[in-house]
Amino acid sequence: MxxxxxxxxxxxxxxxxxxxxxxxxxxxxxxxxxxxxxxxxxxxxxxxxxxxxxxxxxxxxxxxxxxxxxxxxxxxxxxxxxxxxxxxxxxxxxxxxxxxxxxxxxxxxxxxxxxxxxxxxxxxxxxxxxxxxxxxxxxxxxxxxxxxxxxxxxxxxxxxxxxxNGVDLSWEKAKYSINKGLWGTSVGGEETLTSHKSLPEEAYPSQLEKQKEEKVQLTFLKGELVAVNGEQNAPEINIEILNSLASAFAIGRDIHVGDTIVGIKGRVGFEAAAAIICIKAHHLLEKHTLTKWQLQHKEYLSNFYGMHLHEGQYLDPVMRDIESYLESSQAKVSGDVFITLKPYHFTLDGIQSAHDLMNAKFGSYGEMNSGWTADEAKGFIKILGNQNKIYQQVNSGI
Structure with missing residues (x-):
C-alpha cells in the first residue's frame, strides 16, 4: 500500500x-x-x-x-x-x-x-x-x-x-463576514456588494460604549509605539492596548473602495481604531521632526510599498530597499503625541519632542524671525522668483 x-x-x-x-x-x-x-x-x-x-x-x-x-x-x-x-x-x-x-x-x-x-x-x-x-x-x-x-x-x-460525510456543524452564513487581526478588522456584507449602501451600526464588531472624552498619550521611539499613557510595552502589545481604548468610542470605521489584484473594483468595510490612530499620530510627529524633503520622498515610497504589499509582491527585493529607507527615516521620530478620544472620532492635540523642528529660537511662522534680516528675505524671494519671471517675460504675447 x-x-x-x-x-x-x-x-x-x-x-x-x-x-x-x-x-x-x-x-x-x-x-x-x-x-x-x-x-x-x-x-x-x-x-x-x-x-x-x-x-x-x-x-x-x-x-x-x-x-x-x-x-x-x-x-x-x-x-x-x-x-x-x-x-x-x-x-x-x-x-x-x-x-x-x-x-x-x-x-x-x-x-x-x-x-x-x-x-x-x-x-x-x-x-x-x-x-x-x-x-x-x-x-x-x-x-x-x-x-x-x-x-x-x-x-x-x-x-x-x-x-x-457526517459533518453537520452550523454552516449558516453570518450576515456579516468578520476577519479580525492585530492591524484591524474587515467587515463584509450585502451592503459592501453595492456602491451606495453604508454598513449599519450593528455590522461593526465594536459598539459605542463611552461618551465622555478621554485623553491619551502615545510615546514613539524611532517611529515605534513604545508606550501608551506612560506605560511601556512591546509595540504590538501597545497596539492592542490602544485598540481596546479606542474601540470603546467606535473609532476607526470606514468603507474602502479599491482595485483588486485581478482587476475588478472591490468594496469592504473595516474597523481599525488602533491602526488609524497610530498612523495619524505618527504622521503628526513626523511633520514636526522630519525635513520637507524627507516627508516628500517618504510619501511616494510609502505609497509604492503599500501597493506592492497589497499586490502580493512582498518578496521582491525592492521591498527590502524601501524598508531600509523607511527605517533610516525614523532616526529622529521620537516623542509624545497627545490625542483625545471622542465618540466615533479623535483629535490630534499636539506633540512634544526633543527633535521638534518648530524650535522657537530659529523663528516662528508668521512672526518676526531672528535667523535672517529683512534684506536677506527680500533677496531670497527675488532669486527664488527668477525662473518664473524669465519664463513669463520670454513667453509673453506668444
Missing part, C-alpha cells in the same frame, strides 16, 4: 477549509496537516475550537502558529513608518496579514517535508494571488492544490458534501 503524500492545509476552520480537509483526506488520500496562523484576533478558546473541528475533519495533525510579533516586525512597523493608507483610507489590515500567514505556512510545510500545500481561496479574490505567489516563490518544489477554486464549488455544494 502506498504511503499517503504529506500535505499542509492553510486552515481557518471555516466552510471552505473544512471542505478541503475532508476532500483532501478522504477523496485524494493525502496525509493532511492543518495549520492556522495567529496574526492577532484569536482567543485561546477560539484556537481550541478550531483545533477540535480540524480533527473532526480527519486531519492528521493541527498546529496554530503564533505570529503576532512576526507580523509586527516584518510588516506592521513599516506600515507605521510609511503612514500607509491605501487610497488614503485603508490600513491594509487583511492583505498585510495574508503575506505573513503565507510565509509561516510554507515554512512549516518545508519543515515537515510536505510534498503538497493547499488553501481554500476561490478564483475571484486577492488571497489566491498572495498565497500562490508566496508558496511558489519560497518552495517551487511543493505543489499547490486549491479545491474550491479548481472545482468552482458553490456554498451549497460544500455544505451538502460535508453533511454527506
Amino acid at each position: 502506498n504511503t499517503p503524500k504529506k500535505l499542509v492545509l492553510a486552515y481557518s476552520g471555516g466552510l471552505d477549509t473544512s471542505y478541503c480537509a475532508i476532500h483532501l483526506t478522504k477523496d485524494q488520500h493525502f496525509e493532511v496537516h492543518a495549520v492556522s496562523v495567529n496574526t492577532g484576533g484569536f482567543t485561546q478558546k477560539e484556537i481550541k475550537t478550531i483545533e477540535e473541528n480540524a480533527y473532526k475533519m480527519g486531519v492528521s495533525t493541527y498546529k496554530n502558529i503564533n505570529a503576532v510579533n512576526t507580523f509586527y516586525e516584518k510588516v506592521v512597523k513599516y506600515l507605521v513608518f510609511g503612514n500607509v493608507l491605501k487610497n488614503n483610507t485603508y490600513p491594509l489590515s487583511v492583505s498585510a496579514e495574508r503575506i505573513v500567514q503565507a510565509i509561516e505556512i510554507i515554512e512549516y510545510a518545508k519543515s515537515i517535508d510536505a510534498t503538497h500545500i493547499a488553501h481554500g481561496s476561490t478564483g475571484a479574490g486577492n488571497d489566491q494571488v498572495r498565497f500562490d505567489m508566496i508558496f511558489q516563490t519560497l518552495a517551487p518544489e511543493i505543489k499547490i492544490i486549491t479545491p474550491i477554486r479548481d472545482q468552482k464549488l458553490t456554498r451549497e455544494e460544500e455544505i451538502n458534501y460535508l453533511k454527506a
